[in-house]
Amino acid sequence: xxxxxxxxxxxxxxxxxxxxxxxxxxxxxxxxxxxxxxxxxxxxxxxxxxxxxxxxxxxxxxxxxxxxxxxxxxxxxxxxxxxxxxxxxxxxxxxxxxxxxxxxxxxxxxxxxxxxxxxxxxxxxxxxxxxxxxxxxxxxxxxxxxxxxxxxxxxxxxxxxxxxxxxxxxxxxxxxxxxxxxxxxxxxxxxxxxxxxxxxxxxxxxxxxxxxxxxxxxxxxxxxxxxxxxxxxxxxxxxxxxxxxxxxxxxxxxxxxxxxxxxxxxxxxxxxxxxxxxxxxxxxxxxxxxxxxxxxxxxxxxxxxxxxxxxxxxxxxxxxxxxxxxxxxxxxxxxxxxxxxxxxxxxxxxxxxxxxxxxxxxxxxxxxxxxxxxxxxxxxxxxxxxxxxxxxxxxxxxxxxxxxxxxxxxxxxxxxxxxxxxxxxxxxxxxxxxxxxxxxxxxxxxxxxxxxxxxxxxxxxxxxxxxxxxxxxxxxxxxxxxxxxxxxxxxxxxxxxxxxxxxxxxxxxxxxxxxxxxxxxxxxxxxxxxxxxxxxxxxxxxxxxxxxxxxxxxxxxxxxxxxxxxxxxxxxxxxxxxxxxxxxxxxxxxxxxxxxxxxxxxxxxxxxxxxxxxxxxxxxxxxxxxxxxxxxxxxxxxxxxxxxxxxxxxxxxxxxxxxxxxxxxxxxxxxxxxxxxxxxxxxxxxxxxxxxxxxxxxxxxxxxxxxxxxxxxxxxxx
Ligand SMILES: *[C@@H]1O[C@H](CO)[C@@H](O)[C@H](O)[C@H]1NC(C)=O
Ligand SMILES: *[C@@H]1O[C@H](CO)[C@@H](O)[C@H](O)[C@H]1NC(C)=O
Ligand SMILES: *[C@@H]1O[C@H](CO)[C@@H](O)[C@H](O)[C@H]1NC(C)=O
Ligand SMILES: *[C@@H]1O[C@H](CO)[C@@H](O)[C@H](O)[C@H]1NC(C)=O
Ligand SMILES: *[C@@H]1O[C@H](CO)[C@@H](O)[C@H](O)[C@H]1NC(C)=O
Ligand SMILES: *[C@@H]1O[C@H](CO)[C@@H](O)[C@H](O)[C@H]1NC(C)=O
Ligand SMILES: *[C@@H]1O[C@H](CO)[C@@H](O)[C@H](O)[C@H]1NC(C)=O
Ligand SMILES: *[C@@H]1O[C@H](CO)[C@@H](O)[C@H](O)[C@H]1NC(C)=O
Ligand SMILES: *[C@@H]1O[C@H](CO)[C@@H](O)[C@H](O)[C@H]1NC(C)=O
Numbered sequence: 001x002x003x004x005x006x007x008x009x010x011x012x013x014x015x016x017x018x019x020x021x022x023x024x025x026x027x028x029x030x031x032x033x034x035x036x037x038x039x040x041x042x043x044x045x046x047x048x049x050x051x052x053x054x055x056x057x058x059x060x061x062x063x064x065x066x067x068x069x070x071x072x073x074x075x076x077x078x079x080x081x082x083x084x085x086x087x088x089x090x091x092x093x094x095x096x097x098x099x100x101x102x103x104x105x106x107x108x109x110x111x112x113x114x115x116x117x118x119x120x121x122x123x124x125x126x127x128x129x130x131x132x133x134x135x136x137x138x139x140x141x142x143x144x145x146x147x148x149x150x151x152x153x154x155x156x157x158x159x160x161x162x163x164x165x166x167x168x169x170x171x172x173x174x175x176x177x178x179x180x181x182x183x184x185x186x187x188x189x190x191x192x193x194x195x196x197x198x199x200x201x202x203x204x205x206x207x208x209x210x211x212x213x214x215x216x217x218x219x220x221x222x223x224x225x226x227x228x229x230x231x232x233x234x235x236x237x238x239x240x241x242x243x244x245x246x247x248x249x250x251x252x253x254x255x256x257x258x259x260x261x262x263x264x265x266x267x268x269x270x271x272x273x274x275x276x277x278x279x280x281x282x283x284x285x286x287x288x289x290x291x292x293x294x295x296x297x298x299x300x301x302x303x304x305x306x307x308x309x310x311x312x313x314x315x316x317x318x319x320x321x322x323x324x325x326x327x328x329x330x331x332x333x334x335x336x337x338x339x340x341x342x343x344x345x346x347x348x349x350x351x352x353x354x355x356x357x358x359x360x361x362x363x364x365x366x367x368x369x370x371x372x373x374x375x376x377x378x379x380x381x382x383x384x385x386x387x388x389x390x391x392x393x394x395x396x397x398x399x400x401x402x403x404x405x406x407x408x409x410x411x412x413x414x415x416x417x418x419x420x421x422x423x424x425x426x427x428x429x430x431x432x433x434x435x436x437x438x439x440x441x442x443x444x445x446x447x448x449x450x451x452x453x454x455x456x457x458x459x460x461x462x463x464x465x466x467x468x469x470x471x472x473x474x475x476x477x478x479x480x481x482x483x484x485x486x487x488x489x490x491x492x493x494x495x496x497x498x499x500x501x502x503x504x505x506x507x508x509x510x511x512x513x514x515x516x517x518x519x520x521x522x523x524x525x526x527x528x529x530x531x532x533x534x535x536x537x538x539x540x541x542x543x544x545x546x547x548x549x550x551x552x553x554x555x556x557x558x559x560x561x562x563x564x565x566x567x568x569x570x571x572x573x574x575x576x577x578x579x580x581x582x583x584x585x586x587x588x589x590x591x592x593x594x595x596x597x598x599x600x601x602x603x604x605x606x607x608x609x610x611x612x613x614x615x616x617x618x619x620x621x622x623x624x625x626x627x628x629x630x631x632x633x634x635x636x637x638x639x640x641x642x643x644x645x646x647x648x649x650x651x652x653x654x655x656x657x658x659x660x661x662x663x664x665x666x667x668x669x670x671x672x673x674x675x676x677x678x679x680x681x682x683x684x685x686x687x688x689x690x691x692x693x694x695x696x697x698x699x700x701x702x703x704x705x706x707x708x709x710x711x712x713x714x715x716x717x718x
Contacts, residue, residue, distance in 0.1 A: 052193040052242035053371050054483075055102055057095035059186025063111060063179030064088045065152035065172030066630045067267045067639075068665045070587070071165035073114040073156075074149025075262035078164045078431055082152060084664035085629075085639060086268035086345070087277065088657040089113065089151050091176070093183035094239070094250050096374055096483050099193055104374040106481045107141045107187070108250060108488070108526070109180055112151065112273040114257075115528035116143045116492065118473060119157030119580050123177040128184060136184070140376040142479055142490040143180070144529040148257035148270035154587070156532060157579040159437060159471045160462055166433040168583035175633055182636075194247065197238040198486055198522060199367030204232065206354040207255040209497060211548055217540040218498045230254070231497055234355060235524050236362040237370070237486065251359050252524045254497065259348035266662060268345075274352035277659065279359060345659075372484035379572040381565050383533065383554045384463055384474040388564045396557045399452035400463025401472040402445065403534070404550030407459055433586050440467040453555045456545060462553075468582060472553060475576035477530035478565045480507075485520040487511065489566055491527035493536045496548050499559045500525050502538060503566065510567045531576075536562060593627040593698045596671035601627055601698045602710030605673065608692065613716045619679040620692065622712035626674030627698035629665060631705045634695070639663045640676045641693045645714070650691065654678065680717065689714040 067085045071078070089112040097105035109124075121143045128136040154162065154169025155176055162168055209215055209229040216223075223229075234253040240246050257270035269277065387397040445453070445461045462471035479490040489507060504523040511517045535551040542549040542556045552558050595601045606623035614620050629639055640663050642654035656663050664675040676692045692712040699705045 052195050053099050054194055054196055054374070055095075055097040055099050055105075055191045056194040056196070056239050056247065057093070057097075057187035057189070057191040058239065058248050059093045059183040059188070059190065061091050061093075061179035061181070061183035061186065062088050062635045062637075063091050063113070063176045064267060064633060064635065065155070065169065065175040066633065067152065067663070068629055070169055070172065070630075071153040072149075072265070072267070073151055073153035073161070073165070074147075074257070076161065076164045077262040080164075080262050080265060082267050083265040083666070084267070084662065085656050086150075086266040086662055087273065087659055089148075089179075089267065089269055089273065090276070091180040091183040092276065093180070093187040094248075095184070095187045095191060096196070097191065098374040103135070105135070105140060106374055106376045106483065107136060107184060108481065109141065109143050109183065110250065111143060111145055111176065111180060112148055112269050112276075113145045113155070113176060114147060114149060114151060114153075115145045115156075115494075115532040116530040117156045117158075118475075118477075118531040118576050119578070120155060120173060120176050120180075121477075121530055122578060123173070124180050124184075127177065127181045131181070131185065132188065135188075139378040139479075140481075141184075142481060142488070142526065142529055144490060144526045146257055146270065146272035147494070147528060148268075148273060149262075150257075150260040150264055150266070150268040150270050152267055154585075157583065158473055158532070159465070159469055160460070161532065162583075163431065163434055163437070166431070166586040168580065168585045169587060170580075170583075170585065171630070171633070173580075175635060179635060193242040195240050195242070195244075196370040196483065197240070197367045198235070198370050198484075199238075199362045199365065200233045200235045201358045201362055202232050203234050203253060203354050203358045206232070206234075206253065206351055206358075210256075211496070211541070211544075211546045214537065214541040214544040214546045214549060215496070215498060217544050218538055219540070222498070226501065229497060231500065234358040234362075235522075236359055236367070237483075238363055238367060246363055249359060249363060251355070251362075252526065253355050253358070254500070255351065255355075259351050260345070266664070268348075271348050271351040271355070274348050274659070275355040275359075277657075278349075278352055278356045282356075282360075349659075370484035370486055373482060375482040376480070377569050378477060378479040379565075379569055380475050380575050381478050381570070382475045382573040383558070383561065386554075386561050386565075388561060390560060396560065397452070397555075398557055398561045399555035400449060400461075401474060401533075401553040402449065402453050402456065402458045402463055402555075403460040403553070404453075404456040404545055405459045406545050406547050406550035433584070436584070436586075437468065440465040441471065455543060456550060456552075456555070459550075468584060469579045470577075473531050473533055473576060475573060476533045478562075478569065479530060480566065480569070482517075485517055485522050487517070487521065487523045489523065489525050489527075490529035491525055491536070491562070492529060492531045493533040493553075494528050494548075495525055495536045495559075496538065496541055498538050498541065499536045502559065503563050506563045507566055590628045590630050590699055592701050592703075593631070594671060595625045595627075595698075599625045599671065601625055601696060601708045602694060604710060604712060608712045608715045610713055611715075613718050614680075615718055616681055617679070619677050620690075620715060621675055621677035622692050622694075624674045624676065624694040624696075624710040626665060626672040626694070627696045627708075628672060629663075629696070631699045632697035632707070634697075637695075639674075639695055641695065642678050643691050643693055645689045645691075652693075653690075676712075689716055691715070 067082050070082050072080045072082050091111040094108040125138055152172045154165035155173040207230050215229040231254045236249050236251040239248045259271045383398050384400040389395050441460050445458045465471040476492040481488040508521050508523045511521045534553045535548045536559050537549045537552045539556045603625040608622050638655040640656045641652040643650040644653045654661050660680050662677045666673045674694055676694050691714045694710040697705050697707045
């Protein structure tokens, strides 16, 4: 019983691409691999312009890992262990191929996760190369994140982001790989001729700089070229069928996925996933949105940062501007979203809606058609000691990775992020994983490293921490896509606003000077993509050493090194090693489930009141004897359903991914308890009865998992 709101419930009905068309392509691959960037992004001589110059494919897949007993990814906050589900995480795949030469193609994957990762990327690409030999590769597949902070953790293969999840969580990684590969297969399966168009619009009130004092360190003449310390433009690439009917879009808007705070323990999709959902549900089923860009210092908490310090004189006041502190400490300083007085989920909805409204007016407006070449470039770069020459002739270099002291202070979106560091002195909750590995970063950095990273005071010398495996990546992905005049820079980190502006301007100027694209060249940033190398600030902002500067891994010249790499695209360094084989995982599996004496799985513990009628805005809920949802992730499926009696049949009308439903799980001494709730704002249908259904999977002593369900009494809505 597929709930009707699952997108793509009837996929693959469209044009099939003929595999034969794809094969004539190998010569171009060889050309790209062996030449410099000037060649790689250029237009081939015979380029065909028709009303549907591209083959386009869009697909979506469920990537939600274990929704309970797993640390969440984004805030790196040890107590943030998930306890249920608000909305599922998805990957959305966008395939663009040149219709006159379909082997010229790119795949942009927008995954609703905190950041890309080398291990995830390796598995996705090896699955795709096995399924579609010669079609998809390291070069033309970009794994871009929405940078959300309310998803399941444990998937990165480097050690640092594993600390709060007590190591690697293979189930999370497998779910992301499997769902993403499915999204690409669906997109490949519905490739159809079509057209693209590109436009931008200003979104007011959708973001705010969370490190304005660092931004002010940039030269005044440079700042004077811009309206403010945030990029307020939303850029949209529209996908349409050959007959002109809209199919979906890819949009780029710089805002952090931190509308939900670190006290939220329900898996959700933050403002970009929510925006995608809102758009999809309004145009359903033909739109597949997704969006990401330079999110480094952009906060969705647009009211600004205030002190939450009950009882203190500074309670409710704005935080100190330079240090984001309240009474001298960071812990109480928290950014407020626009729905602050209502709820965090309300802030999330508002920031999402601003993006959706902007996107909708571009989709319905008159925007410029995109025509021309599809190209991609990918190379690995070892950033640990890259030496290059600045424009003024001075030779500089990057440094082995390190994080500064302000890294431990976090940001106003999540104060005290990575506060596992305090576990060092026994005053914070013990983290067994940190206890196991902390020795590897304890040796003080040597003189060269201190000088290279200066003025960053080094807290975690991760570039020298290889035990038990690499703490941070040294080898990162430099990747670019070109579609007509649009160039997408897939960046392996979080760019601050000014860093993003500098790299976009530099690459655009270079493309124009080299005669690759004319004055219409339009450059956007997508990231954090492919792997996670933390932040990228300008050298001036680096000097201020706020959170973003402290998290700029490879030293003060990190941004200029990226500008150099993205404009020259050098031959590839060796690929980074596969770390998953060494991964430590301290998280235990599910031993077994018991319904407790005198109960069966699925029994109703607290029912909906008999014969009740609910009105819009009220919450209906029921409690069931549950089992551990880690027994079966139910990917592309659901842990609950709101059903309605239609004639004599109960039909599912809401699934666990609908924002109006919540699945909450609790372990008690005797049993697991599941609470299913539904808060509807408008009566979705007619006055027919509804009921709540819980769908679970239990694991007995003998380990053979089986599914069961539980059903509440029926109720009415008015
Ligand atoms: C595909 O991905 C899965 C993880 O979902 C991994 O176990 C498997 O090895 C991958 N297959 C290939 C051919 O890489
Ligand atoms: C928006 O599009 C116009 C027209 O292409 C362009 O001139 C302008 O620079 C764009 N704005 C941004 C912020 O990219
Ligand atoms: C345009 O084409 C698509 C795909 O073939 C089809 O689903 C849609 O109904 C068409 N729209 C119109 C207005 O003809
Ligand atoms: C999380 O913290 C914020 C800010 O203090 C507060 O407004 C919100 O109600 C809290 N949410 C939950 C789920 O506790
Ligand atoms: C070149 O620029 C860098 C960074 O701004 C600066 O440190 C260096 O002194 C400059 N070199 C010259 C020769 O001006
Ligand atoms: C240990 O942690 C406490 C509380 O956070 C702090 O006051 C103290 O300075 C810390 N001691 C050391 C040696 O880091
Ligand atoms: C990156 O470069 C450093 C310095 O040259 C080298 O020691 C290290 O092994 C390289 N890392 C990888 C993964 O290739
Ligand atoms: C279930 O959780 C909701 C909040 O999501 C709460 O309002 C309700 O009281 C809970 N219901 C039961 C039966 O515990
Ligand atoms: C495992 O145990 C369950 C319930 O305890 C039982 O229904 C099932 O038949 C058992 N399966 C096997 C393979 O023994």
